Amino acid sequence: MNLVVGALALFVSSFMADASHPGVAIAITKGDEVVAVRGFGHDSSGAPVTGHTKMAIASVSKSFTALAVRQLADAGRIDLDRPVFDSRVTPRQLLAHTSGLSDRTLPEKSLAQPSSPAEAVDRAREALRDARPDGRFRYTNTNYHLAARLVELASGQEFGSYLRDHVFAPLGMTETVAIAVTPRDLPPDFRKGYGYAYGVSVPLTEPDRFVAGSDGVVTTAADMARWLAAQPRLAPRDGMGWQADPQGRLRHSGIWFTATAGQLLTKSGYGIAVMSNSGVTLGNEGTYELENGIAEILDGGTPAEPSSYRLLLDLVLGAVTLLSIGLGVRALRRPRRFAKPWQALRFVPLGLLLALPVLLGLLYGGGRDITFFQLAHYSLPLVVWLGVSSVMNISVAVVRWRS
Known part of the structure; x- marks a missing residue:
């Protein structure tokens, strides 16, 4: 024993x-x-x-x-x-x-x-x-x-x-x-x-x-x-x-x-x-x-x-958050003209962020319910990444739409 x-x-x-x-x-x-x-x-x-x-x-x-x-x-x-x-x-x-x-x-x-x-x-x-x-x-x-x-x-x-x-x-x-x-x-x-x-x-x-x-x-x-x-x-x-x-x-x-x-x-x-x-x-x-x-x-x-993939997942999300910031800053500093309709794709991260509670519930919880506040407890790095990506992409879209 x-x-x-x-x-x-x-x-x-x-x-x-x-x-x-x-x-x-x-x-x-x-x-x-x-x-x-x-x-x-x-x-x-x-x-x-x-x-x-x-x-x-x-x-x-x-x-x-x-x-x-x-x-x-x-x-x-x-x-x-x-x-x-x-x-x-x-x-x-x-x-x-x-x-x-x-x-x-x-x-x-x-x-x-x-x-x-x-x-x-x-x-x-x-x-x-x-x-x-x-x-x-x-x-x-x-x-x-x-x-x-x-x-x-x-x-x-x-x-x-x-x-x-x-x-x-x-x-x-x-x-x-x-x-x-x-x-x-x-x-x-x-x-x-x-x-x-x-x-x-x-x-x-x-x-x-x-x-x-x-x-x-x-x-x-x-x-x-x-x-x-x-x-x-x-x-x-x-x-x-x-x-x-x-x-x-x-x-x-x-x-x-x-x-x-x-x-x-x-x-x-x-x-x-x-x-x-x-x-x-x-x-x-x-x-x-x-x-x-x-x-x-x-x-x-x-x-x-x-x-456990807990740390790895968070580090990957941290890395893509930094990448989103870097790419966003670069795009803002060097704006280029693109067909304006394509700029609508930059709102995809925001859409994913808003739909995230429902998506996670369907993908991982069989339809389970979760609030945004609870979602931040579940994965703050995921929320931060989509939030940062949304802000950067919307900023770039606005700048290029007006240019």
């Missing part, structure tokens, strides 16, 4: 260095036994990350929401197959992301943010009326915002209080809380996570977002070990807060703009939870590779070497 622990520490440290993660905490279980709880690196105050450092688990929180709904269903207070909120949508479909709702039918990040699950339901009324569940998987946080409200209506408790009393406390998760809005509700001993740009990790405040039910659990590695150790008797089911990966393992990932996380249950009986204080960025889409590597080591294999 000492050799395994050493191999795990080396792999996690290599991953952190390669992918620029300042702090990581892990929890490992085998069956209902805790194998390891450990922190690596530091938080944004400079303090070492430990097994008791509070960290966001983002959408891993959905597993807790699904458990709450199942508890109330088992108690006869929620009918998983009866439509709710005057719609065709059932609780089972909400939990499985087959409700017909999506970020395209309700752009949950771009719209005004609710402050409670009740307000989230009000915001979703029209989309719910139009929703046609057709069995297709469409991932959206809105499904779990609505599930949180179901918990409140069935239990008579505020959602976070229900999780505290019926999930966290029974499992001994005394360091865990569920919040409704970031950053408003974050615990006082929670430290900011990090954004990343041009090879530098910078402490950032998580953007204002509604997270109740979807991604609002803040916890520690020690408490996640208790959660994982309870899974053999909780019997998680695919589509109910967990998802099956290509290997048939149950898992769920989580991303904030200032944190990433993941949990994995292996076929050999291991439970793995990973939390990082480095947010989702271009080239860092989560801790999937880290979870897989830990699982490989625990099963006696050799993990693939950590590989």
Whole structure:
């Protein structure tokens, strides 16, 4: 076991260095036994990350929401197959992301943010009326915002209080809380996570977002070990807060703009939870590779070497930004006459910049919603490049149009 622990520490440290993660905490279980709880690196105050450092688990929180709904269903207070909120949508479909709702039918990040699950339901009324569940998987946080409200209506408790009393406390998760809005509700001993740009990790405040039910659990590695150790008797089911990966393992990932996380249950009986204080960025889409590597080591294999294109992508974007400045300055200093209609092409970078939130959502997120402010958290170098290129090209177009 000492050799395994050493191999795990080396792999996690290599991953952190390669992918620029300042702090990581892990929890490992085998069956209902805790194998390891450990922190690596530091938080944004400079303090070492430990097994008791509070960290966001983002959408891993959905597993807790699904458990709450199942508890109330088992108690006869929620009918998983009866439509709710005057719609065709059932609780089972909400939990499985087959409700017909999506970020395209309700752009949950771009719209005004609710402050409670009740307000989230009000915001979703029209989309719910139009929703046609057709069995297709469409991932959206809105499904779990609505599930949180179901918990409140069935239990008579505020959602976070229900999780505290019926999930966290029974499992001994005394360091865990569920919040409704970031950053408003974050615990006082929670430290900011990090954004990343041009090879530098910078402490950032998580953007204002509604997270109740979807991604609002803040916890520690020690408490996640208790959660994982309870899974053999909780019997998680695919589509109910967990998802099956290509290997048939149950898992769920989580991303904030200032944190990433993941949990994995292996076929050999291991439970793995990973939390990082480095947010989702271009080239860092989560801790999937880290979870897989830990699982490989625990099963006696050799993990693939950590590989991250995070720094390379930012350096390339930095280089093309400088190139755009250089070419723009040259064109302004040595204006030449071109056919004026061609100057319209110089507005293409501006068009790309304005369309970027939609394009990224379609290309990388299956239609997921993102605001311009959040986009700057995701990839500041990309926004800067398109912004600089837009300014330079428009300036040249104006000068040549007038010449």
